[in-house]
Amino acid sequence: MLEFLISNNIVCHAVEAMLFASLSCSILGVIVTQFNVSSIGFTMAHAAFAGAAIGMFAGINSTLAAIAASVLVALLIGPVGEYSKMSTDSILGVFFGMTMAIAIFFIAYMQYLGMGMSATALLFGDVVSLYREEIYALAGISVISIIFVYLFYKEISALIFNRKIAEASGIPVKPLYYGILFIIALAVALSLNIIGGLLLFVWLVTPAAAAYQFCHSLKSMFIVAPAIAGTVSVIGALAGLAWSLPVAPLTAIMITSVFVVSMILSPKRKISYRKPY
Amino acid sequence: MSSHQKPVISLKNIYTAYEGAEYPVIRDVSLDIFPGEFVIIGGPNGAGKTTILETINGLLKITHGEAEVLGMNVSSKGNNIRKRVGYVIQNFAFDPMTPFNVGEIVLMGRYGLIGPLKKTGEKDINRALEAMKVLKIENLKDMPIGKLSGGQQQKALIAQSIAKDPEILLLDEPFSNLDLLTREFVSEMLGEMARKGCTIIIVSHAFDALPDFDIRIVAMNEGRISLDETCSPDEVENKIRSISGEIQNA
Ligand SMILES: Nc1ncnc2c1ncn2[C@@H]1O[C@H](COP(=O)(O)OP(=O)(O)O)[C@@H](O)[C@H]1O
Ligand SMILES: [Mg+2]
Numbered sequence: 001m002l003e004f005l006i007s008n009n010i011v012c013h014a015v016e017a018m019l020f021a022s023l024s025c026s027i028l029g030v031i032v033t034q035f036n037v038s039s040i041g042f043t044m045a046h047a048a049f050a051g052a053a054i055g056m057f058a059g060i061n062s063t064l065a066a067i068a069a070s071v072l073v074a075l076l077i078g079p080v081g082e083y084s085k086m087s088t089d090s091i092l093g094v095f096f097g098m099t100m101a102i103a104i105f106f107i108a109y110m111q112y113l114g115m116g117m118s119a120t121a122l123l124f125g126d127v128v129s130l131y132r133e134e135i136y137a138l139a140g141i142s143v144i145s146i147i148f149v150y151l152f153y154k155e156i157s158a159l160i161f162n163r164k165i166a167e168a169s170g171i172p173v174k175p176l177y178y179g180i181l182f183i184i185a186l187a188v189a190l191s192l193n194i195i196g197g198l199l200l201f202v203w204l205v206t207p208a209a210a211a212y213q214f215c216h217s218l219k220s221m222f223i224v225a226p227a228i229a230g231t232v233s234v235i236g237a238l239a240g241l242a243w244s245l246p247v248a249p250l251t252a253i254m255i256t257s258v259f260v261v262s263m264i265l266s267p268k269r270k271i272s273y274r275k276p277y
Numbered sequence: 278m279s280s281h282q283k284p285v286i287s288l289k290n291i292y293t294a295y296e297g298a299e300y301p302v303i304r305d306v307s308l309d310i311f312p313g314e315f316v317i318i319g320g321p322n323g324a325g326k327t328t329i330l331e332t333i334n335g336l337l338k339i340t341h342g343e344a345e346v347l348g349m350n351v352s353s354k355g356n357n358i359r360k361r362v363g364y365v366i367q368n369f370a371f372d373p374m375t376p377f378n379v380g381e382i383v384l385m386g387r388y389g390l391i392g393p394l395k396k397t398g399e400k401d402i403n404r405a406l407e408a409m410k411v412l413k414i415e416n417l418k419d420m421p422i423g424k425l426s427g428g429q430q431q432k433a434l435i436a437q438s439i440a441k442d443p444e445i446l447l448l449d450e451p452f453s454n455l456d457l458l459t460r461e462f463v464s465e466m467l468g469e470m471a472r473k474g475c476t477i478i479i480v481s482h483a484f485d486a487l488p489d490f491d492i493r494i495v496a497m498n499e500g501r502i503s504l505d506e507t508c509s510p511d512e513v514e515n516k517i518r519s520i521s522g523e524i525q526n527a
Contacts, residue, residue, distance in 0.1 A: 034376070154388045154397065161377050161385065162369070165434075167336060169441070170360030170389020216421065218376045268374055 001139065011241050013135060014127035018233040018251065020138035021191035024145040025203035026229035028184050030221050031149075033208040034160040039092045040077065041184060041204045043099065047073035048189040049197030050099040052122050053106035056115070062122075063134070066189035073099065074181035103197060125196030125248030127237060134193065141187045148183055149222055152176060157218050195248045202252040203229060210259040213266035228258055285347055285445055285476050286310040286333055292341035293332045301340055302328045304500040315471045315488055316478045317513065319520050320497035326480040327367055329497065330447045333478070334362045347444060360389045363443030365434050367450050367480070373423040379433045380418040383409055386437035408440040411466060413459075427454040435463065439470070446470065448479040461486040487513055496520040 006012040032041040051069025055062035073095055080091050107119040121129075149156060155176050158166035167173045188200055195203055207229035208221065215221040236251025286308065293303035302325050310316060318326050331337045333346060335355025344351035346358045363386070384397060384405040391397060409415045412432045417425065422433060431454040438446060446467070452460045460483070468488025471477045487510040494516050496504035508516055 151394055154385075154391070155393055157377070157381070158385045158388050161375065161382065162371075164336070164366060165369075165385070165437075166388075168334060168359055168364040168366070169386055169437075170356055170358075172356055172393065176393075212374070212376070215376060217378075217381075221376060 001135070010128055011238070013130050013132075014237045014241055014247065015234055016135050017127055017130055017138055017194045018237040018247065019230055020135065020142045021187075021194045022203055022207070022229035022233035023142040023226045024138070024187040025191055025195075025200070026207035026225045027142075027145045027149060027222060028180075028187055029204040029206075029208040029229075030211070030218075030225050031156060031160065031180055032184065032204055033212070034218070034221070035163075035180075038205055039089060039096075040074070040181070041188075042201055043077070043092045043096045044070045044074055044181070044185055045188045045192075045200040045204065046096055046099040046103065046197065048185070048192050049122060049200075050103040050106075051189070052192055052197070053103045053110075053119070056119065056122070057106045057110055063137075063189055063193070066192050067185060069099070070185035070189050071182060074178070074185055121193060121196070123196050123198050124246060125194050125199060127194055127240075127247045130194070134190070137190050138194070141183075141190050145183060145187060148179070152179075153219075156180075160218065195252075199248050199252045202255055203233075206252075206255045206259050207232075210255075210262040213259075213262040213268060216268075229255065232258060282311050283348075284309040284345075285312050286478075287345045288332070288342065289344070290342040291332060291339055291344055293328055293337050294340045295328075295337070302500050303332060305342075306332075306500075306502055307342075308495065308502065308505070310476060310478065310493075312476055313471055313474045314476050314493055315468065315490070316476075316493045316495055317484075317517070318478060318480045318495050318497060319482065319517050320503070324497040325500040326497055327449055328500075330364065330449055330478065330480065333445075334359050334364055334447060336364075356389075360441075361444045363438030363441055363446040365431075365438045365446075365448040365451050367453075369430065369434065371423045371430065373421075375421070375423040377422050378419050379409070379414060379422055379425070379429075380405065382422050382433050383436045383440050386440040390441050404442065405436075405440045408436040411439065412436040412463075428456060428459065431455060432459065432463075439466075443475060445476045445478070448477070448481075450480050450482075452481055452483055452485075457485060464488075482517065484513060484517075494520070 002012050002016055006015060032038055048066040048070040052062040052066040055065025077088060077091055107122060110119045155171050158169060158171055159173060159176060191200060207225040210228055211221045211224035215224055232254050233251050236254050237247050240247035240250045288306055288308045291303055291306045292301040294301040320326055332339060335351040335358055339352055347361055349358050351358060384401060387401045391401060409418060412435055414432050414436060417429060422430060431451065435451055464484060464486035467477050471488060489510060491507050492510055492513055493507045495502055504520060
């Protein structure tokens, strides 16, 4: 899609993939962090990771397996919590441990069997060997994320402000909540091959956390977070490929650095005596 | 307020339990409330006052009995009921950095009413502005809600609940953070709303200004209704005192 800008095909695809993965993850990341469901996002990312590992091992489409596992975990969190009478956080801890164990089990076993190369991509990401369809799917989920946030902006903002108040105002909180989880599952599963299961969380949380440092409105967060993630990811992809560095880990470090800088510079943490608040 | 009218709230032998709890908190409660009634719910901590409010607007699951509000079944039509019922929650704590200002919070009261996929219109914005004026917080419109005092936040939440023009308004200890002057004008505002036909149900112990018409007092204790009487405004204080007394002696 960006061939007119970047002539090298591999570099072009890598940049596209990183750009689209970062857009959808960081937009959804604003919801995930502001709605205090970071641990759900975290768990879903690892479920996708486990699903992909199982899929790869069993020789079925690993992206579909990742989507299935991620959606399954999203659907299970509520009912399992109710059934076991445990807090959501404990349930998430259990799921997280379980999905991590499953993923690592299969990856280690595949390495033993000599299927190691593609399995490490699941761990740390791989921007070089991508299919065209994967890039289209990532572009698709970015567009879906943007449209979803645009269409349900009122409801999402009320939900983020306070779940009980949103529900009391007559907003259909449950369908919205599951809709959000479903789109996160899709985004996470599709980004898995590019960013890697161990680093996905950085894209989901850190750009939004950085935007939070200097945004006074939710609207600006939905613009600043993807702007940060997109810019840094494109630079990360170009720099990584130019100097033969691992792209996703390099970009993750860069995004985290942006977060640290924005926290230090955050106007929200400064005390101003001239302004009225 | 007379019994030949159809009740706006009708609870019949209601039991309400929290998820995972062994026993229901609300036990065998029956209550009919009529349009424009001004109801004060009293009783000690843990009596089930908050629980009964959230039973009425369907936030909690009714395990037994029949509940109808505004002619709709609470269990199946909860969301439609909540669009027309205001609710000021008791416990709130907002992150000081939460990215919302007072104007947005008040407008949010109308989001359910507007419905998904529709944008807020001029009428919505005007109603939110009017509600802020009534609560005297129009000067706080652009302030981040997290950085206001508890009382200012409380006023924003009350404004939010009236911005939707509710047919029933539920308020859970709305005075706890407010100063005397504010308590007075909020009480007067509620009386005015009741006179215009809005049903007011308020959980509170302290009243500084009561409307000049009959007030219904419902006392709760251990999840049951222990007293349900209508009296004139000047009897209210004694009544509320006697409820607390009875319960302490019990
Ligand atoms: N979320 C909850 N889960 C389980 N029990 C609860 C919950 N909230 C309240 N309860 C119980 O319900 C009872 C009534 O609570 P509540 O309605 O909040 O009382 P109050 O009259 O003080 O508003 C209390 O005994 C309390 O322990
Ligand atoms: Mg209470």
